[in-house]
Amino acid sequence: MGATGGLTLVFGLPLAAALFFFALSAYERRMGLTTGLGFFQRNGLAVGLYLVLAVGFWVFFVIVLPQLSMVDMSFRPKLPPAQMGGPKDVFTLENYRYFLFGSTTSTSSWNWIHLKAFALTIGVSIAITLFNFALCYPIAFHMAQSSGAARLRILLLLLIIPYWVNEILRAFAFRVLLSSGGIINKLLLGSGLIVEPIDFLGADIGLYMGLSYAYLLMMVFPLYSAIESLDKNQIEAARDLGAPWWHIHLNVVMPHAKPGIASGCTLVFMLCAGALAAPLVLAGPRTLWFTPIVYDRFYQAFNWPQGAAYAFILLISCVVFVLAVLKLFRLSLGEITR
Amino acid sequence: MTSGPLQRILFAVYIVVFFLYLLGPLAVMGISAFNTPQYPQVWPIEGFTLDWFSQLFADQDMMYGLRTSLWIGVLVVCISVPIGLAGAIVMTQIQPRVRSAYYLVVVSPVLTPGIIIGISTVVFWREFTTLTGTRFLYDGIILTVIGQSSFISAYCMLIILARLQRFDQAQQEAALDLGATYPQVFRHILLPFLQPALFSAAILAFLSSFENYNTTTFAILSDKTLTTVLAGRVRQGSTPVISALAVIIVVVTVVGAIAYELWKRRADAAAGRRLRAAQMAEENELAGTAEPAAA
Numbered sequence: 233m234g235a236t237g238g239l240t241l242v243f244g245l246p247l248a249a250a251l252f253f254f255a256l257s258a259y260e261r262r263m264g265l266t267t268g269l270g271f272f273q274r275n276g277l278a279v280g281l282y283l284v285l286a287v288g289f290w291v292f293f294v295i296v297l298p299q300l301s302m303v304d305m306s307f308r309p310k311l312p313p314a315q316m317g318g319p320k321d322v323f324t325l326e327n328y329r330y331f332l333f334g335s336t337t338s339t340s341s342w343n344w345i346h347l348k349a350f351a352l353t354i355g356v357s358i359a360i361t362l363f364n365f366a367l368c369y370p371i372a373f374h375m376a377q378s379s380g381a382a383r384l385r386i387l388l389l390l391l392i393i394p395y396w397v398n399e400i401l402r403a404f405a406f407r408v409l410l411s412s413g414g415i416i417n418k419l420l421l422g423s424g425l426i427v428e429p430i431d432f433l434g435a436d437i438g439l440y441m442g443l444s445y446a447y448l449l450m451m452v453f454p455l456y457s458a459i460e461s462l463d464k465n466q467i468e469a470a471r472d473l474g475a476p477w478w479h480i481h482l483n484v485v486m487p488h489a490k491p492g493i494a495s496g497c498t499l500v501f502m503l504c505a506g507a508l509a510a511p512l513v514l515a516g517p518r519t520l521w522f523t524p525i526v527y528d529r530f531y532q533a534f535n536w537p538q539g540a541a542y543a544f545i546l547l548i549s550c551v552v553f554v555l556a557v558l559k560l561f562r563l564s565l566g567e568i569t570r
Numbered sequence: 571m572t573s574g575p576l577q578r579i580l581f582a583v584y585i586v587v588f589f590l591y592l593l594g595p596l597a598v599m600g601i602s603a604f605n606t607p608q609y610p611q612v613w614p615i616e617g618f619t620l621d622w623f624s625q626l627f628a629d630q631d632m633m634y635g636l637r638t639s640l641w642i643g644v645l646v647v648c649i650s651v652p653i654g655l656a657g658a659i660v661m662t663q664i665q666p667r668v669r670s671a672y673y674l675v676v677v678s679p680v681l682t683p684g685i686i687i688g689i690s691t692v693v694f695w696r697e698f699t700t701l702t703g704t705r706f707l708y709d710g711i712i713l714t715v716i717g718q719s720s721f722i723s724a725y726c727m728l729i730i731l732a733r734l735q736r737f738d739q740a741q742q743e744a745a746l747d748l749g750a751t752y753p754q755v756f757r758h759i760l761l762p763f764l765q766p767a768l769f770s771a772a773i774l775a776f777l778s779s780f781e782n783y784n785t786t787t788f789a790i791l792s793d794k795t796l797t798t799v800l801a802g803r804v805r806q807g808s809t810p811v812i813s814a815l816a817v818i819i820v821v822v823t824v825v826g827a828i829a830y831e832l833w834k835r836r837a838d839a840a841a842g843r844r845l846r847a848a849q850m851a852e853e854n855e856l857a858g859t860a861e862p863a864a865a
Contacts, residue, residue, distance in 0.1 A: 253668055257668075271663065275659075275663075276756070278753050279753060283659055286655075287660050289653070290657060290719075291675055294719055296675065297694055298687075298693065298694035298695075299682075301690065301697055301698075302694070367588070367591075374585070385831070389827055391592070392827050393593070393824055395823075396777055396781060397816060397823065399783055400783055400797060400801050402595070402596075404812055405596055408598055408602055408808065408813070409598050413609065414612075415612045415613055418613055445591065445592075448591075448592065499681075503683075506684055506685055506686070508685055509783050509801065513804050527787075527788075530689070536693065543689045546686065547682065554681055565677065566670070
């Protein structure tokens with residue numbers, strides 16, 4: 233299939249889906265299956281048009297079509313502009329093959345550099361998600377259940393300050409903190425615990441700390457709002473019945489806060505796996521995080537189809553993670569995005 | 571869980587450690603912005619200086635990036651809030667069976683990594699503008715605004731939806747019964763009701779746009795925003811000028827957060843007064859002791 237075939241697909245699929253739903257609703261209205269006012273009757277023409285145009289532009293031109301055209305591009309060979317749409321512009325799995333096996337001229341059997349970076353990114357993101365959950369759960373619980381209104385306001389304000397400092401500056405703060413002449417090394421040297429400065433950044437400790445730090449609040453806020461809606465009496469009752477504290481958390485608080493836990497975990501994982509700033513600023517010279525590789529496919533190698541394929545691989549792994557979390561917690565998507 | 575003294579001490583230690591972790595790095599960076607050495611340094615303090623701030627303001631690239639970022643932020647607010655509003659209204663009207671599919675589509679940008687949104691925006695608009703002969707639209711600022719709007723509109727929609735779900739449909743029906751037209755209901759009933767949520771959404775949209783890096787770095791093409799200039803600087807090496815910028819952002823954030831908090835408290839108080847007045851009027855009316863007060 234040629235390029236026009238692909239483009240027809242990109243435009244055609246969403247259009248067909250929209251037409252299908254439209255026809256379905258028109259059919260049901262005619263058959264009297266749905267009652268009540270029609271869309272334009274209910275909103276009036278002007279407001280109705282605004283709603284249709286705004287949502288239509290958003291859904292099609294901002295969300296769906298770009299994603300589809302990225303997927304479409306990932307199945308194409310890299311060609312000079314003149315040959316695009318020509319006979320050589322056919323669907324191919326080349327870009328995905330490259331991710332697994334590397335260039336055809338390389339001697340090793342697998343593309344270890346990229347595969348390792350991918351595995352590292354996913355593994356570390358999961359570890360950081362768990363670490364952040366453990367770190368944030370107590371404070372979220374404290375804020376939601378046992379602190380007074382005035383204290384809560386101060387805690388929230390303290391939490392909000394780092395929230396709006398952008399990712400690059402947060403990563404930069406860790407570089408200042410952990411560099412070989414930084415304050416941590418000076419403190420350790422001064423106390424005599426070490427004799428030589430520790431290379432935190434080279435050992436990637438800086439990267440892991442920076443990532444955990446950057447997305448700490450994405451864990452605190454969902455947890456806080458989920459635990460907050462729990463009735464205090466339930467905890468009291470459990471305690472009166474003699475439940476030990478870890479029982480109360482495991483069997484009363486956590487089941488109630490399930491949507492918040494799931495939403496915090498998916499957010500932190502997704503942001504870690506897709507982080508670009510922290511790896512650029514904090515990663516050691518030998519570390520390869522997956523997102524900078526994707527970036528380089530575009531703006532160093534100028535191989536856009538390959539970059540699109542790599543981006544799609546990252547997207548798929550995020551979707552798989554979200555679905556796994558939903559399955560694990562037995563939740564629906566609507567419950568975690570509140 | 572404050573039973574024994576040991577537990578209480580442990581928890582206090584935990585709180586201190588948590589906030590040290592949260593605010594310590596920012597404090598360290600803040601101090602280095604006022605210290606004289608060329609490399610950002612906290613200790614020893616070799617002298618107090620404001621040079622890094624004046625260097626920051628003299629930095630042409632940074633200032634250019636700042637202007638672009640502010641522009642993009644304003645444009646994103648102008649696009650995302652109306653889209654989020656429309657998205658929320660459609661969500662409440664759409665048929666239940668289509669709703670979950672619609673929800674999945676419009677919330678998906680929130681759960682998509684930022685770089686993927688940036689990449690897909692560039693890929694699509696490059697093809698689309700070439701194909702339709704509107705190449706002038708293939709511009710870094712326009713693409714960044716579109717790319718950021720995909721997920722920022724979803725944030726706005728979620729904020730507005732939360733308030734819209736508390737909207738009393740009887741209000742709208744009453745207005746229609748009294749002869750109001752649909753645009754009038756929208757303009758005089760729905761929008762005023764949603765106004766606090768629209769305001770919150772606009773602020774959140776601007777801040778999210780201003781601090782965004784992942785989507786922007788792809789979508790901005792050859793143009794520059796504050797975050798992309800900053801990323802370039804940080805990669806070149808560490809200088810206290812960057813710390814100075816962070817100090818300014820923290821100060822603006824704190825002032826803004828406090829102002830927002832005060833505004834919200836006042837709005838809540840006003841809403842409370844209105845509610846009490848309405849209840850009182852209703853009680854009076856029921857008791858038949860006074861004329862019903864006008865709303």
